Amino acid sequence: KNQVEQSPQSLIILEGKNCTLQCNYTVSPFSNLRWYKQDTGRGPVSLTIMTFSENTKSNGRYTATLDADTKQSSLHITASQLSDSASYICVVTPIGDSWGKLQFGAGTQVVVTP
Amino acid sequence: DAGVIQSPRHEVTEMGQEVTLRCKPISGHDYLFWYRQTMMRGLELLIYFNNNVPIDDSGMPEDRFSAKMPNASFSTLKIQPSEPRDSAVYFCASSLRRGGSYEQFFGPGTRLTVL
Numbered sequence: 131k132n133q134v135e136q137s138p139q140s141l142i143i144l145e146g147k148n149c150t151l152q153c154n155y156t157v158s159p160f161s162n163l164r165w166y167k168q169d170t171g172r173g174p175v176s177l178t179i180m181t182f183s184e185n186t187k188s189n190g191r192y193t194a195t196l197d198a199d200t201k202q203s204s205l206h207i208t209a210s211q212l213s214d215s216a217s218y219i220c221v222v223t224p225i226g227d228s229w230g231k232l233q234f235g236a237g238t239q240v241v242v243t244p
Numbered sequence: 245d246a247g248v249i250q251s252p253r254h255e256v257t258e259m260g261q262e263v264t265l266r267c268k269p270i271s272g273h274d275y276l277f278w279y280r281q282t283m284m285r286g287l288e289l290l291i292y293f294n295n296n297v298p299i300d301d302s303g304m305p306e307d308r309f310s311a312k313m314p315n316a317s318f319s320t321l322k323i324q325p326s327e328p329r330d331s332a333v334y335f336c337a338s339s340l341r342r343g344g345s346y347e348q349f350f351g352p353g354t355r356l357t358v359l
Contacts, residue, residue, distance in 0.1 A: 171352075171353075172352055173335050173353055174335075174350050175350070176348070179347065232289055234287045234288075236286045
């Protein structure tokens with residue numbers, strides 16, 4: 131069973147609107163949680179990284195939150211732009227910093243329409 | 245910096261043929277990773293190296309897959325013989341573990357189609 135579940139699988143939003151993506155994980159304890167943005171035909175690019183003790187991190191119009199008690203993270207996109215159309219992937223690093231144990235979510239496909 | 249460089253960007257081959265994917269990591273990075281991405285399974289870590297030494301290859305699907313890193317600036321992922329189920333996008337990523345940062349920088353990927 132995947133230890134990182136993302137929802138929704140996909141969503142369509144109007145340009146200028148806000149949206150929130152969810153990431154639920156069972157990995158525990160963990161070292162850090164990262165959100166990646168992957169444009170079509172390109173490799174993932176890191177948006178934010180949070181350690182287990184942080185509960186929010188921003189990168190421009192992207193804000194990630196983390197609730198270690200409920201094992202949930204969210205990525206909020208403010209005032210969406212057409213360039214935000216991409217897949218957003220949640221990745222959790224288990225404690226022990228073992229690269230081989232990274233847990234990937236399946237991603238949320240976001241489409242921003244004019 | 246040019247970032248992680250992968251070649252070829254696209255590869256179409258017939259079942260049974262040997263396929264070699266290439267990667268040049270970011271200069272100075274000490275970790276190199278090979279990933280496979282499919283619609284069904286998402287991103288999967290295949291193998292990673294630290295200072296050119298393979299550390300964990302538990303994600304390599306089977307003996308048909310092999311990876312090498314002869315020096316700090318070059319790595320290959322080879323599939324021999326290739327099968328249609330190997331069709332996927334293969335990413336190479338590199339990282340420098342410093343100061344608690346674990347950010348990986350991904351290349352553009354190689355889209356492999358096995359007919």
